[in-house]
């Protein structure tokens with residue numbers, strides 16, 4: 001059987017069975033060391049899949065650190081150290097130096113450090129980052145409780161719009177278009193939410209594959225139903241302008257567009273923090289699946305083996 005017949009998530013289920021693992025499936029793996037809870041995570045950027053060699057290399061470096069920090073933040077944690085494993089073609093050294101400058105900048109921003117790695121020769125550039133973090137209280141995807149509010153951070157759909165704009169390879173972009181492209185190239189992990197998540201969230205994950213797919217994963221892991229309301233889903237002014245200009249549906253971008261690296265989490269509605277960029281988009285109910293305005297919501301986000 002080919003992996004594409006199972007899809008990315010069916011494949012992971014098969015691996016879990018072989019490893020007889022009851023813990024695999026959250027954004028990070030928590031481990032107890034002495035009296036500390038450390039978090040382990042890894043994520044990879046692959047040439048021509050996640051980035052092109054025409055992208056600014058500092059952005060590629062920034063992003064590969066950010067996507068790992070995003071998983072740690074989703075678990076209520078903060079980053080400590082990273083290892084970088086490279087599959088490296090015989091390419092310009094200067095390009096890779098810029099990639100590492102981007103990683104360094106990101107590490108300075110998130111207050112963590114690259115402390116080692118590995119290099120192996122290959123056909124296409126692949127940057128795999130393993131990251132170690134720490135939390136006072138780990139939050140996974142399984143704890144959503146009936147009566148919880150469903151919250152998201154920031155705005156959704158911007159990254160996908162930015163990617164489409166990038167692929168248009170236009171000579172001139174408008175300001176709002178450049179801002180969307182920037183969101184795709186240089187996402188920022190929501191480290192401002194880390195304390196809020198570890199203090200209040202019952203379940204949490206980052207939105208890397210698109211809200212419709214990621215909400216489905218959270219609902220399944222927690223054994224609950226999520227009822228979402230489309231008018232509550234936060235959309236940026238830039239995305240609205242983009243959709244007006246190119247005659248697109250902003251809701252489609254928010255539900256299906258991946259790589260926003262915003263957070264999806266649940267806790268009691270009263271814990272909404274007005275000082276954080278967060279909005280309640282729904283409620284946790286008894287049952288299963290994700291519903292939008294009362295209708296079942298198909299997961300239409302990103303699956304590595306079922307692409308478009």
Ligand SMILES: [Mg+2]
Nearest residue numbers: 027071206208
């Ligand atoms: Mg994640």
